Structures are given as structure tokens and as C-alpha cells.
Amino acid sequence: MVFSSLEFIFLFLPAFMIVYGLVPKKYKNATIFAGSIIFYSMGVLKRPIYILLFLLTILFNFIIGEFIESYRKAGRLWLLLGILFNIGWLVFFKYTGFFIENVNVFVRDDFLVKDIILPIGISFYTFQNVSYIIDVYRRKAKAETNLINYGAYISMFPQLIAGPIVKYETVAAQLKERSHNIKRVEDGLKTFTIGLGYKVLLANQIGGLWKKMGDIGFRSISSPLAWLGILAFTFQIYFDFCGYSYMAIGLGRIMGFDIPKNFDHPYMSTTMGEFWRRWHMTLGNWFKEYVYIPLGGSRVKTSLIVRNYFIVWLLTGVWHGASWNFILWGMVLFGLIMLERFVIGDFLKKYRIVGHLYMFLVIPLTWLLFAVTDFRQLSIYFSRLIPIIPVKTYSIMDKDYVKYFGIYWKYFLACLVFSTNIPEKIYKKIKDSYFCAVLLLIVFWASVYCMYMGKDDPFLYYRF
Amino acid sequence: MNKFKQCAYTLLLLSTCFVASPLMIHKIWKSSAFVEKPAASAPPTVNKNGGTENTTDENGQPVTQPEGAAPADTTAANGQAPAAETATTPAQPDIFVESDLAYFDDALFIGDSRTVGLKEYGDFKSSDFFCTEGLATDKINKTEVNGKKFDEIIDAKQYGKVYVMLGINEVGNDHEYVLTSYRAIVEKLKVHQPDAVIYVQANLHVSSAAETKVITNAAIDDLNNGIASLADNKRVFYLDINELFDDEYGYFNQSYTHDGVHPEGMYYTQWCQWLCTKTVPKYVETTTAAE
Numbered sequence: 001m002v003f004s005s006l007e008f009i010f011l012f013l014p015a016f017m018i019v020y021g022l023v024p025k026k027y028k029n030a031t032i033f034a035g036s037i038i039f040y041s042m043g044v045l046k047r048p049i050y051i052l053l054f055l056l057t058i059l060f061n062f063i064i065g066e067f068i069e070s071y072r073k074a075g076r077l078w079l080l081l082g083i084l085f086n087i088g089w090l091v092f093f094k095y096t097g098f099f100i101e102n103v104n105v106f107v108r109d110d111f112l113v114k115d116i117i118l119p120i121g122i123s124f125y126t127f128q129n130v131s132y133i134i135d136v137y138r139r140k141a142k143a144e145t146n147l148i149n150y151g152a153y154i155s156m157f158p159q160l161i162a163g164p165i166v167k168y169e170t171v172a173a174q175l176k177e178r179s180h181n182i183k184r185v186e187d188g189l190k191t192f193t194i195g196l197g198y199k200v201l202l203a204n205q206i207g208g209l210w211k212k213m214g215d216i217g218f219r220s221i222s223s224p225l226a227w228l229g230i231l232a233f234t235f236q237i238y239f240d241f242c243g244y245s246y247m248a249i250g251l252g253r254i255m256g257f258d259i260p261k262n263f264d265h266p267y268m269s270t271t272m273g274e275f276w277r278r279w280h281m282t283l284g285n286w287f288k289e290y291v292y293i294p295l296g297g298s299r300v301k302t303s304l305i306v307r308n309y310f311i312v313w314l315l316t317g318v319w320h321g322a323s324w325n326f327i328l329w330g331m332v333l334f335g336l337i338m339l340e341r342f343v344i345g346d347f348l349k350k351y352r353i354v355g356h357l358y359m360f361l362v363i364p365l366t367w368l369l370f371a372v373t374d375f376r377q378l379s380i381y382f383s384r385l386i387p388i389i390p391v392k393t394y395s396i397m398d399k400d401y402v403k404y405f406g407i408y409w410k411y412f413l414a415c416l417v418f419s420t421n422i423p424e425k426i427y428k429k430i431k432d433s434y435f436c437a438v439l440l441l442i443v444f445w446a447s448v449y450c451m452y453m454g455k456d457d458p459f460l461y462y463r464f
Numbered sequence: 465m466n467k468f469k470q471c472a473y474t475l476l477l478l479s480t481c482f483v484a485s486p487l488m489i490h491k492i493w494k495s496s497a498f499v500e501k502p503a504a505s506a507p508p509t510v511n512k513n514g515g516t517e518n519t520t521d522e523n524g525q526p527v528t529q530p531e532g533a534a535p536a537d538t539t540a541a542n543g544q545a546p547a548a549e550t551a552t553t554p555a556q557p558d559i560f561v562e563s564d565l566a567y568f569d570d571a572l573f574i575g576d577s578r579t580v581g582l583k584e585y586g587d588f589k590s591s592d593f594f595c596t597e598g599l600a601t602d603k604i605n606k607t608e609v610n611g612k613k614f615d616e617i618i619d620a621k622q623y624g625k626v627y628v629m630l631g632i633n634e635v636g637n638d639h640e641y642v643l644t645s646y647r648a649i650v651e652k653l654k655v656h657q658p659d660a661v662i663y664v665q666a667n668l669h670v671s672s673a674a675e676t677k678v679i680t681n682a683a684i685d686d687l688n689n690g691i692a693s694l695a696d697n698k699r700v701f702y703l704d705i706n707e708l709f710d711d712e713y714g715y716f717n718q719s720y721t722h723d724g725v726h727p728e729g730m731y732y733t734q735w736c737q738w739l740c741t742k743t744v745p746k747y748v749e750t751t752t753a754a755e
Contacts (some may be wrong), residue, residue: 085480085485113496
């Protein structure tokens with residue numbers, strides 16, 4: 001169940017909020033835990049074993065946390081066991097198929113490949129579990145003594161399936177004591193609505209153009225249309241993910257939690273390094289804190305800095321998906337960030353306009369590596385972007401870009417405006433006015449209307 | 465931590481690691497499906513005699529159809545295709561001859577988004593099109609395309625042939641109702657386009673992934689059979705494009721489509737070539753005499 005669905009907004013959320021509001025304070029965490037398990041169950045209905053696995057993971061990490069704290073001498077061992085267990089499951093689900101496929105390719109054998117369905121949110125909850133046991137080991141946080149509280153922290157439905165990745169230490173205090181008041185609820189609802197609008201009114205709409213690229217077939221798109229298409233994906237992935245994070249933050253706020261910010265207008269960056277400090281910030285922080293710094297961070301000699309970056313970006317690549325294109329994507333990002341750090345970074349920061357132009361080129365190009373998992377398709381698309389590469393094309397529609405720009409220019413304009421920090425600055429000023437409330441109400445009902453009409457459903461009736 | 469808690473926790477940890485986890489891995493592994501190997505697929509090629517050559521056998525080796533073999537035979541032999549897909553097609557092979565692209569210079573195409581694709585990516589650059597996404601038989605008189613209504617289009621010019629592909633947007637409606645308005649369109653064309661040969665085309669199937677509760681290939685076939693019955697093989701002819709794009713199970717072959725509903729741009733050329741092989745001469749009486 002995603003947040004931008006009618007079932008969530010009109011059934012699950014109201015029901016949960018009523019129960020949550022009514023139960024006494026000491027049962028609120030239990031309500032979050034139970035509600036989140038129901039939320040999770042609806043996502044894995046066909047595979048109930050995943051619920052069991054999820055609960056077991058919570059129990060396991062809870063015990064490991066207690067053991068680490070109680071037996072400091074053997075703490076290292078418990079930590080190791082904990083990390084192996086968590087990462088082990090992640091690797092099993094995410095990389096088994098990929099591994100066997102590559103064994104088949106490189107060792108020329110014919111092992112059968114299984115299509116293992118990934119449990120929803122495993123990439124996110126695994127990272128939260130690991131952050132918890134490491135924080136306890138480092139004495140940055142005290143081990144949670146109440147299983148219900150720990151369960152509520154890991155399973156909390158706002159951030160369960162797509163982040164932000166919340167570190168235990170950031171919410172530890174709020175798990176025990178937090179304030180609920182009408183102002184927070186109002187604030188949370190507003191943030192949720194903004195996220196909903198981003199997702200439904202921007203991402204889903206502009207995403208239609210990106211989908212169209214596939215429907216037409218990469219071989220049959222003109223070069224200008226290819227650029228429009230990848231630009232559409234660039235906006236789609238931002239408003240999709242950023243919208244989802246806003247919805248999570250809003251829901252968290254309603255429940256009294258401060259879930260950390262995940263995006264800080266990344267498309268305004270002038271370097272790739274800056275971009276990744278402003279995009280999916282909680283993931284970046286996770287890798288920084290639990291991989292980069294333990295490896296020595298930047299306080300080592302240059303060759304080791306390069307190694308550390310390499311490891312972080314390789315892991316970032318494979319975390320996003322078990323496929324060679326994600327590895328290539330991670331490596332390209334690594335290359336760009338190293339280039340910036342040692343060669344062009346200062347120049348780009350000094351001449352910001354050059355930096356923006358540079359980013360305007362490399363952001364869509366790197367997203368292309370991310371969006372197209374098949375290398376053959378990738379090379380076709382790439383050759384469409386750069387038409388000087390001679391390649392056989394097939395029946396390209398005359399002036400196709402005029403047609404699609406005519407349909408989508410409004411969304412491009414809106415996406416461009418909302419990628420900057422201007423709308424947010426205005427929002428902060430008018431936040432408490434009636435005008436803003438009315439505006440958000442319109443956004444809400446427009447989003448509901450789109451969801452109801454299935455405007456984001458590609459296989460809808462009457463769309464032929 | 466007291467002794468009891470310590471024992472209980474240790475026991476829980478041990479059973480999680482050494483009992484529950486292996487059991488779960490086993491179960492998840494067993495319940496996971498094997499990844500199917502992508503079948504080698506060649507683009508559909510149009511056989512001069514109208515048969516298609518894109519069938520592949522179990523080993524993925526292309527099998528060339530015997531010349532002139534009707535596609536209905538292929539699917540029947542397979543035994544898994546939805547029944548009656550092309551079975552009720554009125555006698556097909558004899559009446560059609562092959563023409564070149566010039567044949568379509570005085571053609572009008574009427575249809576929904578599939579015909580829009582044909583206009584944009586096909587080879588019939590001189591033909592006229594009255595088509596838009598979502599067009600349906602009962603909406604055709606009210607719909608405007610580029611500011612022109614259906615009546616204006618068919619009164620403005622005399623065409624030598626008119627191709628119609630409609631109905632997919634109404635598959636969920638009562639088919640009798642759809643056919644009534646379809647028939648009305650055909651009758652109207654007969655009156656307003658006295659010299660034109662009229663082709664009513666079967667609606668293109670959808671891929672297995674694109675089937676919904678409402679849009680199933682069974683329902684599409686049912687409607688197509690009704691459309692086929694509108695043909696008299698004198699002036700009105702029925703064409704079934706599905707023989708070009710179907711896979712062995714009667715679904716729209718996933719190799720030619722991304723959304724499961726529309727062919728990818730490059731395959732409209734094949735569609736055009738196929739239409740070239742399915743033409744009747746302008747002078748209708750001679751063809752009927754040959755029957």
C-alpha cells in the first residue's frame with residue numbers, strides 16, 4: 001500500500017489516526033507497532049512469511065542490542081553477528097539472482113536462476129537495524145529496553161518502505177516522550193499534502209512522458225525527444241522520491257516524531273558531490289557514518305581517500321539495485337566526484353553558472369544509467385541522445401518532440417519551478433494563512449481526483 | 465541482566481539463527497519461481513502469401529510456416545490459444561491481392577490510439593486519418609479531430625478506401641450495442657463514400673500482462689467476431705491484424721510492445737506492409753465474381 005492511494009488516505013490513515021488519538025499515552029507505541037505491521041502485511045499479503053521474517057528481524061536486533069550493552073567485553077562479537085545477520089538477509093534477497101546469473105555468464109554454467117521477490121522495505125529497515133546496533137556498540141545510544149518501543153521504531157509505517165532512514169539516536173528520546181498537539185497535526189497534514197501533490201500532480205504526470213519513450217521504443221524517438229524524455233525522468237524520480245519523503249515526514253509529525261529531512265533541493269547543486277549531500281540525505285549520511293568514516297574518511301592519505309570513496313560509491317550503486325547498470329552508475333558518480341574533488345570542483349563552485357550548466361548535463365545522463373537496466377537498450381538511448389553516433393533508426397515520427405512538448409510543457413515548467421527553493425520560501429511565509437490552507441486543500445483534492453481517475457495508471461480503460 | 469532473561473534471549477537468538485532462518489530461506493527459495501529465459505524473437509515479417517513467419521518452436525528456433533498456412537491452424541495445433549480467434553473470419557485468402565504503398569494514397573483511416581500510432585509511425589504518408597486516443601463507435605459523431613468532425617471529413621473528399629479500427633475502448637460495453645453503432649458507421653460510409661472499399665479491422669489483442677478485468681483477449685475476440693460479421697466480402701472486408709502480432713498463445717507478442725497495448729514505433733512498418741498484402745482491387749464487382 002503506497003501513501004498515494006485512495007485506500008491509504010481514506011481507509012488506513014483515518015482508522016489508524018482515530019485509534020492512535022484515542023489510546024492512552026503508554027499504548028501509543030504499541031499502536032504504532034501494531035498499525036505498522038498491519039500496513040506491512042497489506043504489502044506482502046501473498047507472502048505471509050515475510051511478516052514473520054520482519055518480526056523476527058526486529059526481535060533479533062533488539063536482543064543483540066541488549067547483549068552488546070550487557071556484555072561489553074564480547075560486544076564486538078555480538079555486533080559482528082548482528083551485522084552478518086542483517087546484511088546476510090539483504091544479500092540473500094537482493095543479490096542471489098544477480099550472483100547466479102553472473103556465474104552463468106562468466107563461468108559458463110547453467111545454474112537455474114530463481115526470481116526471489118524482495119520483501120518490501122528490506123533495504124531500508126536493514127539499514128535502520130544496523131545503525132541501531134552500531135550506535136549501541138559505539139555508546140551513542142542506550143539499548144532500548146522495551147521491545148514494543150524498538151518494534152515501533154523499526155516498523156513505523158511512515159518511513160518503513162521508502163525511508164527516510166531514521167537513525168535510532170535521532171528518535172530515541174521521542175520514542176519515550178513526545179508531545180502531541182493540534183499544531184503538530186496541522187503541520188504534519190500540510191507537509192503530507194505537499195508530498196502528495198509532488199508525487200501525484202508532478203511525478204506521475206511528467207512520468208507519463210518517460211513511459212512514452214518505452215512505449216514508442218528507443219529506436220524510434222528523435223534526439224530532441226530523447227532529451228525531453230530523460231529530462232522527464234529526472235523530474236519524475238525527484239518528485240516521486242522527494243514527495244514520498246515529505247509524506248513520511250508529515251505522517252511522522254502527526255504522530256509526534258521529527259523524521260529527518262531527506263532532500264534539500266538537489267537540482268540546485270553546482271557539483272555532483274554537493275548534489276549527493278542534498279539528495280536522499282539520510283542514505284548519504286548512513287554511508288558516511290557507517291562506512292566512509294570507519295574506513296578513515298578524509299583524514300588519510302590521498303590514495304586511501306580515493307579507495308574510501310570507491311567503496312562507498314560501489315556500495316551505493318549496488319544498494320540501489322542488483323544489476324550491472326547500477327554498478328556502472330555508482331562508478332560514474334565516483335569518477336565525477338573524484339574529478340570534482342581533485343580537478344574541477346573549485347572552478348565549478350566559483351563560477352556557479354558553469355556549475356549549473358555542468359549539472360544540467362550530467363544529472364540527466366547519470367539518471368539514464370539508473371533508469372535503463374538493459375545495456376543494449378541503454379546504448380540505443382544513448383545514441384539517440386547524441387545523434388552524431390551513427391546508428392540505424394526506425395520510423396521516427398516527424399516532429400515528435402513538438403507533439404510531446406506541446407502536451408508536457410506545463411509540467412516541465414511546474415517541475416522546474418518546484419525544483420528550486422523559491423516555492424518553499426514562499427510557503428514558509430504564508431504557511432499559516434487561510435490562503436495557504438485553501439491552496440493545499442485544492443492540491444489535496446486535485447491529487448485525489450487524479451488517483452480516482454487513475455490518471456497515473458497506464459493501463460486504464462479509455463486510454464487506447 | 466538476570467540469568468533467566470539471559471537464557472531466554474540466548475535461546476531465542478540461537479533458534480533465530482539456526483532454526484528459523486534456514487527454514488525460511490528454504491521456504492522462500494522453494495516458493496520462488498524460476499526466471500524464464502527470454503525467448504529469442506525476430507520481428508514479424510510479412511509473408512507474401514499473408515502468413516506470418518514469427519513463430520518459434522520450443523527450442524527458440526524460428527520455424528517458417530508452410531507457405532500460405534492460415535494462422536488459425538497454428539494456434540489450433542498449439543491448443544492453448546483462446547478459441548475462435550480467427551475461426552469465424554469469412555473466407556480470407558483468395559480475395560486479397562498485394563499492392564504497393566501508392567494504393568493507400570486515397571485511403572482514409574478511422575480509429576483510436578492504435579491508428580494514431582499508424583499515422584505517426586507508419587508508412588502511409590499520403591493517407592488521411594481521422595483518429596484520436598479514446599475514440600469509440602458511439603462517440604464518433606461528436607468527436608472532433610483537429611477541429612473537424614467525422615461528417616465533415618467524409619463529406620469533404622471521396623476516398624478509394626476507408627479503414628476502420630474501433631471498439632477497444634468499448635470492449636467492456638455490451639457488444640450488441642457496440643456493433644449497432646459500428647454498423648451505423650459502416651452504413652454511413654457506404655452512403656457518403658460511394659466509391660470506397662471499406663475495411664473493418666479486428667481490434668489488436670493485448671499482451672498477457674496488459675489484460676485487465678475488462679479488457680481480455682476473449683472479450684476482444686468476441687467483439688472482433690461481431691465486427692467480422694459486418695463484412696460482406698463485396699464492399700466491406702474484414703482484416704485481422706492479430707495474425708501478424710500474436711504470440712503462440714494468441715496474446716499480443718510482448719516482443720513488439722512495451723505497454724502491451726500499442727506496437728512500438730518501429731513495428732508499425734510491419735503493420736503497413738501487412739496491409740499491403742491485404743488489399744482488394746478498386747473495382748469491387750470483379751472480386752465478388754471471383755468468389
